[in-house]
Amino acid sequence: MQFGVFSVGDVTTDPTNGRTPTEAERIKAMVTVALKTEEVGLDVFATGEHHNPPFVPSSPTTMLGYIAARTDRLILSTATTLITTNDPVKIAEDFAMLQHLADGRVDLMMGRGNTGPVYPWFGKDIRDGIPLAIENYHLLHRLWREEVLDWEGKFRTPLQSFTSTPRPLDGVPPFVWHGSIRSPEIAEQAAYYGDGFFANNIFWPKEHFIRLINLYRQRYEHYGHGQADQAIVGLGGQVFMRKSSQDAVEEFRPYFDHAPVYGYGPSLEEFTEQTPLTVGSPQQVIEKTLEFREHFGDYQRQLFLMDHAGLPLTTVLEQIEMLGGEVVPVLRKEFESMRPAHVPEGPTHAAIKAAAEERAAAAIVTGVEAQ
Amino acid sequence: MSRRSIVVVSGGLNEPSTTRMLGDMLASATRRVLGERGVDTIVDVVELRDHANDLTNRLTTGFASGSLTSVLDTVAGADGLIVVTPVLSGSYSGLFKIFFDVLDRDALATKPVLIAATGGTPRHSLVLDHALRPLFSYLGAVVVPTGVFAATEDWGAGSDQALPVRAQRAGAELAALVAREPLPKPIDAFDDVPSFERLLGGD
Numbered sequence: 001m002q003f004g005v006f007s008v009g010d011v012t013t014d015p016t017n018g019r020t021p022t023e024a025e026r027i028k029a030m031v032t033v034a035l036k037t038e039e040v041g042l043d044v045f046a047t048g049e050h051h052n053p054p055f056v057p058s059s060p061t062t063m064l065g066y067i068a069a070r071t072d073r074l075i076l077s078t079a080t081t082l083i084t085t086n087d088p089v090k091i092a093e094d095f096a097m098l099q100h101l102a103d104g105r106v107d108l109m110m111g112r113g114n115t116g117p118v119y120p121w122f123g124k125d126i127r128d129g130i131p132l133a134i135e136n137y138h139l140l141h142r143l144w145r146e147e148v149l150d151w152e153g154k155f156r157t158p159l160q161s162f163t164s165t166p167r168p169l170d171g172v173p174p175f176v177w178h179g180s181i182r183s184p185e186i187a188e189q190a191a192y193y194g195d196g197f198f199a200n201n202i203f204w205p206k207e208h209f210i211r212l213i214n215l216y217r218q219r220y221e222h223y224g225h226g227q228a229d230q231a232i233v234g235l236g237g238q239v240f241m242r243k244s245s246q247d248a249v250e251e252f253r254p255y256f257d258h259a260p261v262y263g264y265g266p267s268l269e270e271f272t273e274q275t276p277l278t279v280g281s282p283q284q285v286i287e288k289t290l291e292f293r294e295h296f297g298d299y300q301r302q303l304f305l306m307d308h309a310g311l312p313l314t315t316v317l318e319q320i321e322m323l324g325g326e327v328v329p330v331l332r333k334e335f336e337s338m339r340p341a342h343v344p345e346g347p348t349h350a351a352i353k354a355a356a357e358e359r360a361a362a363a364i365v366t367g368v369e370a371q
Numbered sequence: 372m373s374r375r376s377i378v379v380v381s382g383g384l385n386e387p388s389t390t391r392m393l394g395d396m397l398a399s400a401t402r403r404v405l406g407e408r409g410v411d412t413i414v415d416v417v418e419l420r421d422h423a424n425d426l427t428n429r430l431t432t433g434f435a436s437g438s439l440t441s442v443l444d445t446v447a448g449a450d451g452l453i454v455v456t457p458v459l460s461g462s463y464s465g466l467f468k469i470f471f472d473v474l475d476r477d478a479l480a481t482k483p484v485l486i487a488a489t490g491g492t493p494r495h496s497l498v499l500d501h502a503l504r505p506l507f508s509y510l511g512a513v514v515v516p517t518g519v520f521a522a523t524e525d526w527g528a529g530s531d532q533a534l535p536v537r538a539q540r541a542g543a544e545l546a547a548l549v550a551r552e553p554l555p556k557p558i559d560a561f562d563d564v565p566s567f568e569r570l571l572g573g574d
Contacts, residue, residue, distance in 0.1 A: 134570050184564040192567035204434045211561055223567075265431030274436065 001335045002346030003328045004044025005037045005320060006079040006236070006303040009057035012310035015258040020310075026056050027063070029313045033306065034067045036317050038074040040324025043346070046077035046109065046303060051085075051118050054260075061094040068102035075348070076102055079198070079303065080111025080179045083140070084132040085122035087156065092143040092164040099169045104349030107175040109198055109234075110137055112186075128155070130185050137178075141193060144173035172356050175347040177234055177301075180212065187212050191219030191231070196347060198234035199296075202305060203261060205274050206295050209235075213296050229343055234301035235292055238277045241322050245280035251315075252279045259309040282326040289331055298339050300346040302331070373409070375549050377401055378449040379416045382456040382467035383489075390489045391418065393521045394455040396535070397485055400542025401453070401549070408550050415449070417442050419466050426469045435473065447478035451485070451549035452512070454503070458490035462502045471506065480511035483548035485541050487519040496520040515544040 007030050013020040021029065034045040045067065047057045057063060064076040076098070081091060091108075099106040112129045113119075119126040135153045142149055143164040152158040168174070177196035180186035181204070190197040197216040201209040213233055220231035240255075242248035249268065256268045256279070271277055278288045289302065304323060307316040345351075379398050383390030394416065402412040419426070425439040435443060446452065456467040471479075486503040488495070499518035507514045519541045525534040 184561050185570060188564050188567050262432055266428040
C-alpha cells in the first residue's frame with residue numbers, strides 16, 4: 001500500500017490573520033510539502049493541474065521535475081492531469097521525459113477537470129468531456145506503446161508516421177490512474193485498459209463511491225485483467241490532527257468555515273460525520289482510514305489532502321510529520337496484515353518492468369517450443 | 372385493493388400554514404376519489420421548512436444529508452405529487468425552488484403532479500400558469516389541467532365556497548392519473564454504462 005499527499009495548489013487567504021501567500025510562496029510551499037512527504041517516509045506526492053486563479057500548478061511536469069531532482073524515493077504523480085484539454089501528444093512526451101529524469105518514479109492520474117471555462121480556453125467544448133477523455137487517452141496509450149503511429153480521430157489533427165520521443169523508460173509506459181468522482185464511464189475506461197481507478201471520495205458520502213468502485217472492479221474482471229479484488233484502487237482522505245481532538249477541532253474550524261469547497265455550508269461536525277474528513281487525534285485518523293478498506297475493499301494507494309484552505313505552511317508541515325510519524329506506520333502494518341496474498345501492492349515502475357520482462361521471457365519460451 | 376402513494380410537498384413557512392392546509396385539502400380530495408375507485412392511498416407530507424438547512428447545505432456541498440436523502444427518495448418514489456407554495460415576490464418561494472433544484476433531474480419524469488399556491492390576494496393566481504406549470508413541464512411531470520390557488524379571502528367568512536369545489540375537481544384529475552399503471556422508471560446511469568468498445572467507437 002502506498003501513502004502520500006495530494007495538493008490542489010490553491011492560493012487561499014488564511015482566515016485567522018487575513019494573510020494571502022504570493023504565487024511564488026505557494027509554489028515553493030508545494031515543493032516544501034513534497035520534500036517533507038519523502039522525509040517523513042511517505043511514498044507519493046501528487047499535484048493538481050489548474051489554469052485559473054486562485055490555483056498555481058498549471059505546469060505539473062515542471063514542478064515534478066524539480067521535485068524529482070531533490071528527492072530519491074518519492075513517487076511523483078498528478079491529481080489530475082487534464083486529459084480533455086491537453087494535447088495527448090504533449091502529455092506522452094512530457095511524462096516520458098519526466099520518467100527518464102526521475103528514474104522511473106513517475107505515474108499520473110487522468111482527469112477531466114471540473115472547471116467549465118477551461119475547455120473553451122483550450123479550444124474544446126465541455127459537452128465533449130467524456131468523448132475527449134476517451135479518444136485522447138486512447139491516443140496517449142498508443143503513443144507510449146507503438147514506436148511509429150498512424151492515427152486519426154475526431155478531436156486532434158491526424159498523425160502520420162509519428163514517433164513520440166523520448167520512448168518510455170525501459171520500454172514500459174508510466175502507470176496510469178483514472179480519476180473520477182461522478183462518471184461510471186471513467187470507471188469503465190479504467191477497467192478496460194486494466195489501469196488504476198482513483199475515487200476522490202473526500203467531499204461526498206461513501207455510498208456513491210462504493211457503487212463507482214464496485215463497477216470498476218466488476219468491469220476490470222470482465223475485461224480479463226484479474227479478479228475484481230485485484231483491481232488497482234486509490235482513495236483520497238482529508239485530515240487535521242492534534243494530540244487532543246478538541247484542539248484539532250478548535251484550530252481547524254475557522255479554516256473549515258471559510259474553505260472554498262465546503263465553507264459557509266454544513267457545520268464541521270455534520271461534514272466530518274458524512275464525509276472522510278477527520279478532524280481529531282491521530283488515533284481517530286487511523287480508525288477512519290481503516291474503515292475505507294471495509295467500504296471499498298483492499299486498495300493500493302491512499303492520498304491525503306493536507307495543504308489547502310489557507311493553512312499556514314508550518315502547520316501543514318507539522319501535519320505531515322504526524323501523518324508520517326504516527327498514522328501511516330500503523331496503517332501500513334494494519335493494511336498489510338489484512339491484505340490477501342493475491343491482491344497486488346501499489347504500482348511501481350520496477351514491478352511493471354519486471355512483469356513486462358517476464359511476459360517477454362514467456363513469449364520466447366513459447367516461441368522456442370513452437371519451433 | 373390496489374395501493375398508491377401521494378406525497379404533498381408544502382413550502383409553507385408559518386405554523387399553522389394555509390399552504391399546508393391547502394395541501395391537506397387537495398390530498399383528501401384525491402384520496403376520496405381514489406377510494407371510490409377501489410384504490411387505497413398512502414399520503415406523506417413533506418414540510419420543506421423542516422429541511423431548510425439541509426437544502427442549502429446540499430447546494431454548497433453537492434450531497435444531501437441522511438434525512439434529506441430519504442425525503443428526496445420518498446418524493447421520487449411517489450405515484451403522484453401535490454405541490455403547494457406560498458407566493459413570494461410574485462413567484463414560488465425560493466425554498467420551494469431549491470427543493471426541485473436538488474431533486475434528481477429525472478425524478479419527476481412522467482409523474483402526475485397537481486400544482487397549487489397560496490397568496491394574500493387573488494391577483495397572484497396566474498403564478499400557477501406562469502411559474503409553476505413551466506417548472507414542472509421542464510421537469511417532465513404530467514401536470515393536471517386544474518391548478519388550485521387559494522387567496523386569503525377563500526379561507527374567510529365571506530368565502531363563496533369555490534375553493535372546495537375547485538380542490539375537488541383538481542383532486543379528481545390527479546386521482547385519474549395516479550390510478551393508472553405507473554410508467555416505467557427512468558434507467559439508472561449505473562445500470563446502463565455503455566461498454567468501452569461502444570464508447571471508443573464514439574456512439
